[in-house]
Structure formats: C-alpha cells, structure tokens
Amino acid sequence: MSKKSRRTAPKQASVAKSLTLMAAGVLGALAIAAFLSQGAEEAPETTGARQEISTATARIRGPEHATLKLVEFGDYQCPSCRFYHGIVTELFERFPDQLALEFHHFPLASIHHNSVFAAVAAESAGEQNRIGEMHDLLFDNQDLWANSPNPESVFISFAAQLGLDQDTFMQSLRASDTESRVLLDVTEARKLQINAVPAFFLDGRPVPLPPNVEEFERLIYTALESR
Amino acid sequence: MKTSPLKVGAIGSLAFVGMIDTLYLSLSRRSGPIPCHITSGCEDVVTSVYSPVAGIPLAWFGLAFYLTVFGAAVFEGSGNSGSVRLLVWPATFALIASIALTGIQAFVLEAYCEYCLGSAALSTGIFFLVMSSRGDSEGEE
Numbered sequence: 001m002s003k004k005s006r007r008t009a010p011k012q013a014s015v016a017k018s019l020t021l022m023a024a025g026v027l028g029a030l031a032i033a034a035f036l037s038q039g040a041e042e043a044p045e046t047t048g049a050r051q052e053i054s055t056a057t058a059r060i061r062g063p064e065h066a067t068l069k070l071v072e073f074g075d076y077q078c079p080s081c082r083f084y085h086g087i088v089t090e091l092f093e094r095f096p097d098q099l100a101l102e103f104h105h106f107p108l109a110s111i112h113h114n115s116v117f118a119a120v121a122a123e124s125a126g127e128q129n130r131i132g133e134m135h136d137l138l139f140d141n142q143d144l145w146a147n148s149p150n151p152e153s154v155f156i157s158f159a160a161q162l163g164l165d166q167d168t169f170m171q172s173l174r175a176s177d178t179e180s181r182v183l184l185d186v187t188e189a190r191k192l193q194i195n196a197v198p199a200f201f202l203d204g205r206p207v208p209l210p211p212n213v214e215e216f217e218r219l220i221y222t223a224l225e226s227r
Numbered sequence: 228m229k230t231s232p233l234k235v236g237a238i239g240s241l242a243f244v245g246m247i248d249t250l251y252l253s254l255s256r257r258s259g260p261i262p263c264h265i266t267s268g269c270e271d272v273v274t275s276v277y278s279p280v281a282g283i284p285l286a287w288f289g290l291a292f293y294l295t296v297f298g299a300a301v302f303e304g305s306g307n308s309g310s311v312r313l314l315v316w317p318a319t320f321a322l323i324a325s326i327a328l329t330g331i332q333a334f335v336l337e338a339y340c341e342y343c344l345g346s347a348a349l350s351t352g353i354f355f356l357v358m359s360s361r362g363d364s365e366g367e368e
Contacts (some may be wrong), residue, residue, distance in 0.1 A: 015302075025239075032247050198262065
C-alpha cells in the first residue's frame with residue numbers, strides 16, 4: 001500500500017462514518033416529526049358528549065328540515081376558517097338534502113382586528129336576508145379586507161355587489177344591536193369552552209378538524225348511519 | 228483548531244431539534260391548516276405573505292439550515308476539525324433572519340407561531356455556540 005493511500009483510507013472512513021451518522025440523524029428527525037404529526041393525519045371521529053348549543057343567534061344554511069346539522073363557530077378573518085369554508089361548501093354539494101349549517105360567530109379580535117366588523121357586516125346583510133351570500137363573499141375575498149385599515153369600504157362594495165339597500169346596510173353596520181348579536185355568539189363559544197376556530201359540532205358533538213373533504217364526508221356518513 | 232466535544236454535542240442536538248421542528252411544521256401543513264387559537268395565530272403566520280420566499284416555505288429554508296448545522300457537528304465530532312467554524316456565516320444569517328421574522332410576527336402580523344418562535348430560539352442558541360467555539364479554536368491557535 002502506498003503512503004498516499006494509507007493517509008486517505010482513514011479519512012475516507014471518517015467521512016463515511018460522518019455521512020452515516022448524518023443520514024441516521026435525518027431519518028431519526030423525520031421519524032419523530034412524522035410520529036408527532038400523525039395525530040393530525042389520523043381520521044378523526046366525533047368525540048365527547050352532545051352539547052346543547054343555543055340557537056338564539058344561529059344562521060342556518062341548507063334545507064330547513066335537514067337530517068343532520070353541522071354547527072360551526074368561525075371567524076371571517078381566520079385563514080383556517082377560509083380553508084374550511086371551501087370544504088363546507090363542497091359538503092353542501094355532496095349532501096344537498098341531508099345537511100344544514102348553523103354558523104355562529106367567534107371572532108378572535110385580539111389577533112384578527114377586522115374580524116368583529118366582518119361579522120357585523122355579515123349580520124347587516126342578514127337583515128336584508130342575504131347573510132349567506134355575504135358569508136361567502138367575506139371568506140372568498142378575505143385578502144381584500146383582512147389587513148385593510150379601512151375594511152368598511154370593502155364591506156360596502158360587497159353590499160353593493162349583492163344589491164343591498166345601501167342606507168339600510170350602513171345603518172345596520174353602525175347599530176350597536178348588530179354587534180350585540182355577534183357578541184352573544186362569542187359568549188356562547190366561551191360557554192362551550194371553544195379555544196380555536198373553526199370549531200365544528202356534528203349533531204351536537206364536537207368534531208376534531210378533518211384534514212380534507214373526504215374525511216369530513218366520511219364523518220357525515222357515519223353520523224347519518226347512526227341516526 | 229478543535230471545538231470542545233460538549234459544544235459540538237450541543238450544536239448537533241439543537242440542530243436535531245430544529246430538524247424535527249421544521250419537518251413537523253412541513254408535515255402538519257400537508258394534513259390541513261393549523262386552527263387559529265385564541266392565544267396565538269400560527270395559521271396567520273404560516274399563511275402570511277412573509278411565509279414563503281420565492282414560493283418556497285420558510286420551514287424548508289430552516290430545514291436546510293439545521294441539516295447543514297447537524298452535518299457540520301457530525302463531521303466535527305468524527306474528527307474533521309474546523310467543520311463547525313464553517314457555520315459562522317450561516318449561523319449569523321440565521322440569527323438575523325430569526326430576529327426579522329420574530330419582529331414581523333410581533334409588529335406586523337401581531338400573531339405568533341410557536342414553531343417559528345422555537346426555531347428562532349434554536350438558531351439563536353446555535354449562533355452563540357458557534358461564536359463561542361470560534362473563540363475556543365482561536366485560543367488554541
């Protein structure tokens with residue numbers, strides 16, 4: 001064996017050892033991260049006892065005598081709520097006759113500064129029986145108003161888009177009664193000890209957030225079968 | 228030129244935790260959004276306009292950084308002296324990026340992501356360890 005090859009052999013072994021250790025470390029980190037995130041990927045089941053949720057301020061979408069009621073506590077400025085709005089919209093297409101949505105406001109005002117005002121805008125549209133359309137516009141165009149210093153002009157443009165009476169809408173937007181209705185929902189959410197949005201209840205039972213529409217659909221089928 | 232084994236071990240361990248943190252964030256995002264909690268706003272942070280750079284999620288940049296640090300610590304520990312010294316610039320850059328991103332969370336978004344704050348703490352720890360090991364090496368020279 002030459003001098004040169006005698007010098008390079010231990011170095012090569014050291015590099016090989018380092019690379020092996022690195023690969024083991026990366027695989028170990030990946031395994032731990034996958035294990036920790038597994039909970040989120042597992043198919044959720046409806047859990048906990050049936051809750052009595054006040055329907056005093058409920059906004060119903062879907063058929064009045066639907067077999068199953070999905071209750072949502074949501075915040076129009078929350079990015080996750082926007083994501084789940086898409087899922088819920090898809091669910092309505094898959095269960096047009098069986099599913100109704102009861103939406104309750106739970107604006108997280110401390111982190112979403114325009115969320116209470118957005119809920120008030122939805123309520124104001126509701127006074128002209130167009131809450132469903134405003135609900136969709138608020139979520140679908142969240143980027144337009146979420147961080148705007150003047151969200152009112154955006155909400156007024158949505159009202160115009162829906163053909164609402166502008167004076168009535170403006171009056172509702174500034175009426176303390178409208179905000180009181182939103183705050184009633186917040187009180188209800190706190191009573192139910194909800195600490196994150198969106199929060200869903202299926203047939204009165206809390207639902208851990210399904211990661212996609214297919215998992216949500218599966219939960220609905222299970223709930224329908226158990227009725 | 229040799230960094231103390233204790234410091235190498237600490238740098239490697241912090242980088243290992245950092246890899247778990249960034250991998251967890253990437254994997255969790257794949258399985259749906261993280262809900263908006265009353266006390267924080269993780270989803271607000273990870274879906275903000277500051278979250279990706281050139282379309283690449285920041286968590287991936289973090290993963291690349293921790294992978295580099297972990298690799299350097301392993302090489303140093305295997306007898307390849309001087310590997311940790313190569314981390315001076317990456318660790319400095321990571322510290323500056325962490326300060327900027329924490330500032331964005333506090334003053335622009337007014338929402339906090341616990342995984343991002345954890346990563347900022349880890350990269351700060353790595354920076355100080357790398358800088359102090361640089362002192363060790365210079366002292367031996």
